[in-house]
Amino acid sequence: MSRNENLEYVDFDVVKEDWSxxxxxxxxxxxxxxxxxxxxxxxxxxxxYAINSHxxxxxxxPKNLWGPPETQKFAKQELRDSVEKEDMKFTSLTPDMWNVxxxxxxxxxxxxxxxxxxxxxxxxxxxxxxxxxxNIQPIIKGKKTKx
Numbered sequence: 510m511s512r513n514e515n516l517e518y519v520d521f522d523v524v525k526e527d528w529s530x531x532x533x534x535x536x537x538x539x540x541x542x543x544x545x546x547x548x549x550x551x552x553x554x555x556x557x558y559a560i561n562s563h564x565x566x567x568x569x570x571p572k573n574l575w576g577p578p579e580t581q582k583f584a585k586q587e588l589r590d591s592v593e594k595e596d597m598k599f600t601s602l603t604p605d606m607w608n609v610x611x612x613x614x615x616x617x618x619x620x621x622x623x624x625x626x627x628x629x630x631x632x633x634x635x636x637x638x639x640x641x642x643x644n645i646q647p648i649i650k651g652k653k654t655k656x
Contacts, residue, residue: 519548519558521618524609529622530602535594535629537639538569538602543620543647545610556616556651564622568641574629575637583632588642594629611654621648 523545531539547561583591607619627643634640 515552516549516559517552519550520613521545521548521610522613524611524617526608526610527606528603529606529624531599531624531627532602533627533629533641534598535574536571537574537629537641539566539599539624539627539641539643540569541566541622541624541645543608543622545608545618545620548610548612548618550614555614556653558612558616558618558651560618560649562620562647564645564647566643566645568638570638574639576633576639578635578637579633580635583640588630588632588640591630591632592628592642593631597627597629599624599627615654616651617654618649618651620650622646623648 526544529541533539542565544563544565545560546563549559550557607621610618612618623646625644625646627641630640630642632640
């Protein structure tokens with residue numbers, strides 16, 4: 510039997526799934542949300558999971574940083590080459606915020622997003638908002654649910 514034939518989905522309930530908020534030094538607010546889509550585990554195992562997820566992030570940009578709308582899609586390298594403010598300072602407005610998911614197999618998964626780097630480019634999106642490059646990582650922990 511191949512490894513993937515031994516995988517099974519674990520159903521879950523969302524206990525808490527909120528936005529992580531970060532205030533940048535230029536007063537922009539980054540809003541990020543971790544969304545858990547699916548949980549897999551190997552049949553017969555406990556507490557070890559593979560997850561399918563997505564992190565959705567938007568920037569709420571102060572009007573003084575808006576510019577002319579740009580309709581083109583920028584390549585990653587083009588955005589990196591257009592950085593005007595690198596490795597910006599930021600403050601987490603939700604430092605202890607964990608998303609919580611209760612798995613049907615008796616475990617709980619908690620996820621916290623950590624912003625590790627953010628830079629501002631000279632580019633604008635189709636609405637005229639400034640485009641930012643960032644790195645945000647999920648920190649994931651699991652534990653047996655207390656009954």
